[in-house]
Amino acid sequence: MVIVGLTGGIASGKSTISNMIRKYNIPVIDADIIAREIVMKGSPVLNRIISEFGDDVLNHDGTLNRKRLADIVFSDKEKLKKLNMITHPVIKAEIIKQIEALRERNTSCCVIDVPLLIEGGFTDIVDYVVLIYVDDKTQLQRLMDRDRLSKGEAKKRISSQMKFSEKKKYADFIIDNSGSIEDTRREVDRVIKGICSMEGLNV
Numbered sequence: 001m002v003i004v005g006l007t008g009g010i011a012s013g014k015s016t017i018s019n020m021i022r023k024y025n026i027p028v029i030d031a032d033i034i035a036r037e038i039v040m041k042g043s044p045v046l047n048r049i050i051s052e053f054g055d056d057v058l059n060h061d062g063t064l065n066r067k068r069l070a071d072i073v074f075s076d077k078e079k080l081k082k083l084n085m086i087t088h089p090v091i092k093a094e095i096i097k098q099i100e101a102l103r104e105r106n107t108s109c110c111v112i113d114v115p116l117l118i119e120g121g122f123t124d125i126v127d128y129v130v131l132i133y134v135d136d137k138t139q140l141q142r143l144m145d146r147d148r149l150s151k152g153e154a155k156k157r158i159s160s161q162m163k164f165s166e167k168k169k170y171a172d173f174i175i176d177n178s179g180s181i182e183d184t185r186r187e188v189d190r191v192i193k194g195i196c197s198m199e200g201l202n203v
């Protein structure tokens, strides 16, 4: 099975592009969904987060207060590192489990959508890295609009991630998502067809 890693900075368009890829009948594993599932109320990962960051990161009903944890970790690189050390091994194990389930069903190609594919050391489980590019101004504006963040909050999140210029070194393909949805659809088609022709797969 060919495994394609899709990555890019926050609000670069991973979900938008994943949805386009699903139209080719290629299954997409979404690390952001897994990251939400592993911190469900009462889970071992949530308990470790509480031990590290205290009860303050919980809502009254015992669920994770995501906004509060985000405020803590995206303002302090050391704290973010601690959170990553708790969550990333569990996210990676779950991704591998889902890949194995697809392999058992004889799936020929799958995509894993992982925001921190490169920073988190997930590249060893993929055959190709597809990196999404979006120019800085567009990224900031889309992030502020989508998550209703202030400029300061949005900039903090962006700067907690590796720069595009660094990530580029790991990329096999780059999709520019700075333009219209139609432009991106054409870029996605080019990349999917490129990978499939190299691997001898039909799309």
Ligand SMILES: CC(C)(COP(=O)(O)OP(=O)(O)OC[C@H]1O[C@@H](n2cnc3c(N)ncnc32)[C@H](O)[C@@H]1O)[C@@H](O)C(=O)NCCC(=O)NCCS
Pocket (backbone or CB within 6 Å): 009, 010, 011, 031, 032, 035, 066, 067, 069, 070, 073, 080, 083, 084, 087, 088, 091, 114, 115, 116, 117, 120, 157, 160, 161
């Ligand atoms: C800090 C948390 C609670 C904030 O939750 P929130 O609902 O505000 O954001 P959400 O999870 O939807 O993530 C949105 C985007 O933020 C960025 N982001 C998330 N986690 C991180 C991180 N550890 N480092 C840098 N950027 C991150 C990604 O681009 C992601 O797509 C949450 O992001 C989290 O638990 N992060 C740790 C797990 C993780 O690394 N997830 C990314 C998948 S590899």
Ligand SMILES: Nc1ncnc2c1ncn2[C@@H]1O[C@H](COP(=O)(O)OP(=O)(O)OP(=O)(O)O)[C@@H](O)[C@H]1O
Pocket (backbone or CB within 6 Å): 008, 009, 010, 011, 012, 013, 014, 015, 016, 017, 032, 115, 142, 143, 146, 177, 178, 179, 180, 181, 184
């Ligand atoms: N080409 C485009 N033109 C206009 N808006 C776009 C385009 N691509 C994405 N968007 C919008 O930009 C925002 C970010 O896109 P999306 O949610 O797909 O990014 P993401 O990389 O999955 O984000 P995250 O890192 O938070 O998971 C969304 O509101 C989306 O609708």
